[in-house]
Amino acid sequence: EAELPIDSKEEKPSEDLKTVIELYRKREIVAVIEFLEASKYKKEQPECTNLLFDLHRQHIIFLLEQNKDIKIKKDEALAYSRNLQPFASDRVDEISHIMGAVFTYSDTWKSSSPDFKNPIWRFRYKNLFHPNNWLVVESNLAKLVSKINSPVEVLLTIGAKAMPSMLSIKNVLTRSPLISSEELPISVEIPNPVHSTFTCPILKVQATESNPPIR
Template structure:
């Protein structure tokens, strides 16, 4: 990407040079100069016109050269992008990936609209796709977005009412959302110069959280003495602008968790993961095409895909051999080569003998049941 940035900077400099030395302004200046000479000396019309023609030609040639340089730079930049980024993605697409799964895909799309707050679009899509979105779930997300909208306006009351109503469920997570909301409301009062009201609010609401947040409550009470200059005090971190965004994210995460759903919609996560994996997959497809080979294993990638931490999920494990989901009785087991399969598949490969050597289903390495380790996700 650094090469692209350097080339882009060169194009930008050339474009700015053209803007600061506007060719049209130069042409206008030449015409005005000739006009002034003709007005001052009508007898020099022919000479002035000849000079004007010559000047126009010179300026036009200069403009042409400058435009050619800019066009050349743009062409090189465009070719570099085309060469670096593969436009044809057909080699990475599995046209049968969603065979017999159309309803699941449509339901995922409909729920994505609902989860993004686009309720009218989600309802219209569900109706046209012949789906039924549960009213209870729809109402839950309507409530979530109403509270989220209030948080954006720094109105904490709806979120506080929700957090208080679900206090027991939030404490089981455990979640600090309710305390963070009270903390933010307390600081709002202080910043609005309502010191006495803030103290009364703290006495009323902080006591319940005293054992778990003692040090933070002490800092909140201590910052009162610095409110006139808190930006330069040891308590400046209490009024960081990003804290409001953190509360919004925390509320969304906890709300979704309580109704048994992840914070981000599955469609968003899938698209994000696919985008991150695409360069590696494209490179692998190109290598296989050059070697005239194909990846023989279905539903498994030939290389590891490096993903960001927020897109890594290990809540379940499906055995790549038996295709069955792991359970406590049939846990995932890692062989010496690093490949993981379920215990039942491992026992079948080893024919029940703990010291019987067998080949890994995915690489040439030989293993034994006794060498396998239980994996906990």
């Protein structure tokens, strides 16, 4: 509305986000992977490696769930699984789990099949084919490209990081002076901290660290 110019550095992630999400929702996973591999995101953000692994995994699942002959799609998934080799040193257990699903996959695993309650499916590989996996990867993909974290996620992350320190001094926290205090007895690093400014209604002076508001 203000017709202010948009910084090109801010506009580029928006364009990238639109591109990758459209490709992802069309299940053009290979194109998404190629985009990330060729972009700055892999170099600038370590979490991109984890996302690339998840994308490779989802593409294997996509290949298995195609409406093709069972042998053809298993061969395609098996051939594509070679792309997991770069992750072998860190993800050996996960890769073994995926390969087990590829080798033992059967169309009877589909929810519409009367054999859906197959024990192998229920207790070993069902989690790989859960539809929510697509939503989780899409969310992580959007977060990586947009570089925007949910406020709730930021709060949960900060709380999780603070918990070990809080537990280590839990005996001290039981002391009444600390319980009644509105501040934590430890320092918790918060990204982009924002504090409201208090102004004394009588003196008309703003509070500072050296002159905090007092009840």
